[in-house]
Amino acid sequence: MPQSLFGFIMLMGRPHQIAIAALSIMLFIVETVPLELQRRIVNAATAGASYHLVLLLVAAYLGLVGAQGLTKLGLNIYRGWIGEVAVRWLRRSVLVASIHTDDLLPESIAEGVQLSIVLAEAEPVGGFVGTSISEPLLQAGILVAVCGYLIFLQPLMALAIVIVYFPQIGFVPFIQAAINRRIKTKISAMRNISEGMVEHLISDDAVEAQSGRIQTLFSVNMSIYKLKFTMNFMMNLMTQLGYAGIFVLGGYYVVTGQTEIGTVVAFLSGLSKITDPWGALVDWYRDLKTNQVKYALIRDAMESYGSTSLDGASDQFNEQSAVIH
Structure with a gap:
C-alpha cells in the first residue's frame, strides 16, 4: 500500500480526480452570478423598474440555480462512485493479504483486525477518496469568488466578515488535533473488541476485559462528541x-x-454562501486528519501480514487497480 493517504488517493484513479476537479472549477466560477441576480432583482423592484424586467431576472436566476443543482448532483454521484471503488479495493486487499499470510500473527488477532478493517475502517477512508481533491477545490473556489464579489460591492463590510472568521484559523486545528488522538485510541479499542469476539472465550475474565474495552470506547466517543x-x-x-x-x-x-x-441583501445571501463552504472546508480538514490516522493504522495492519504475503497477493492488487483505471 502507498505510505501516505494521498498516495492511495492517486492510486485509486488520477484521471477521475482530474475530471471531478474540472467540474468543481466550473461550479465555483459561476457561484457569484446568483448573488448578482438577487441584487438586481431587489434593486429593480425597489427602484420602480418594469415588472417584465423583474420576471426576466427571476427566470434567469431559476435557470442558473437549476443548472448548478444538476451539475452538483452529477458531481456528488461521481464522487460517491470513486469513493465506493476505493472502499471495495481496501476490503478486497485486506482479504487477499490475510489469505496469503504465513501465520505471522496469532489467528485471533489477524481475524479481529481484518474484521474491524473490512466492516468499519475501510468505508470512511475509501469514501474520502471521492472528495479528497474536489471538495477543497470547490469550496475554496467558492470562498474566493464570493469574497471577491463582496469586496467589489462594499470593501468595509466584506472586511468585517473576514475578521469575524479569522479566529477559526486558530482554534479549529487545535481542537481537531485533540480529536485525532482520541480517534486513534477508539480504533485500537474497536480492534481489541473484534479480537475478543473472534476468540470466542466465555469466562469471567474475558467478559470483564470486553466490558472494559466497551467502556473505554464509550468514554472516547463522548470525549470526541464534546470536542x-x-x-x-x-x-x-x-x-x-x-x-x-x-x-x-x-x-x-x-x-x-x-x-x-x-x-445589503446580497451581503446577507453572500454570508450564507461563505458559511456553507467554510463549514465544508472545516469538515474536509477534519475528515482529512481523521482518515490520515485511520489509513496509517490500516497500512500498518497490512504490513504486519509480512512482505512475503503481500508479494504473493500483488497480482490480485494489480488486477483491482486495472479495473479502477
Missing part, C-alpha cells in the same frame, strides 16, 4: 457575529444613502 460540538458551537457563534456586522454596517450605509438595499 466536535464545542467546535461547531464556536463556529456558529462566529457566523452570527458576521450577520450582526452586516446589519450594523449595512443599516448605516443604507440610512446614510451610501449603498442600496439590494447590496
Whole structure:
C-alpha cells in the first residue's frame, strides 16, 4: 500500500480526480452570478423598474440555480462512485493479504483486525477518496469568488466578515488535533473488541476485559462528541457575529444613502454562501486528519501480514487497480 493517504488517493484513479476537479472549477466560477441576480432583482423592484424586467431576472436566476443543482448532483454521484471503488479495493486487499499470510500473527488477532478493517475502517477512508481533491477545490473556489464579489460591492463590510472568521484559523486545528488522538485510541479499542469476539472465550475474565474495552470506547466517543460540538458551537457563534456586522454596517450605509438595499441583501445571501463552504472546508480538514490516522493504522495492519504475503497477493492488487483505471 502507498505510505501516505494521498498516495492511495492517486492510486485509486488520477484521471477521475482530474475530471471531478474540472467540474468543481466550473461550479465555483459561476457561484457569484446568483448573488448578482438577487441584487438586481431587489434593486429593480425597489427602484420602480418594469415588472417584465423583474420576471426576466427571476427566470434567469431559476435557470442558473437549476443548472448548478444538476451539475452538483452529477458531481456528488461521481464522487460517491470513486469513493465506493476505493472502499471495495481496501476490503478486497485486506482479504487477499490475510489469505496469503504465513501465520505471522496469532489467528485471533489477524481475524479481529481484518474484521474491524473490512466492516468499519475501510468505508470512511475509501469514501474520502471521492472528495479528497474536489471538495477543497470547490469550496475554496467558492470562498474566493464570493469574497471577491463582496469586496467589489462594499470593501468595509466584506472586511468585517473576514475578521469575524479569522479566529477559526486558530482554534479549529487545535481542537481537531485533540480529536485525532482520541480517534486513534477508539480504533485500537474497536480492534481489541473484534479480537475478543473472534476468540470466542466465555469466562469471567474475558467478559470483564470486553466490558472494559466497551467502556473505554464509550468514554472516547463522548470525549470526541464534546470536542466536535464545542467546535461547531464556536463556529456558529462566529457566523452570527458576521450577520450582526452586516446589519450594523449595512443599516448605516443604507440610512446614510451610501449603498442600496439590494447590496445589503446580497451581503446577507453572500454570508450564507461563505458559511456553507467554510463549514465544508472545516469538515474536509477534519475528515482529512481523521482518515490520515485511520489509513496509517490500516497500512500498518497490512504490513504486519509480512512482505512475503503481500508479494504473493500483488497480482490480485494489480488486477483491482486495472479495473479502477
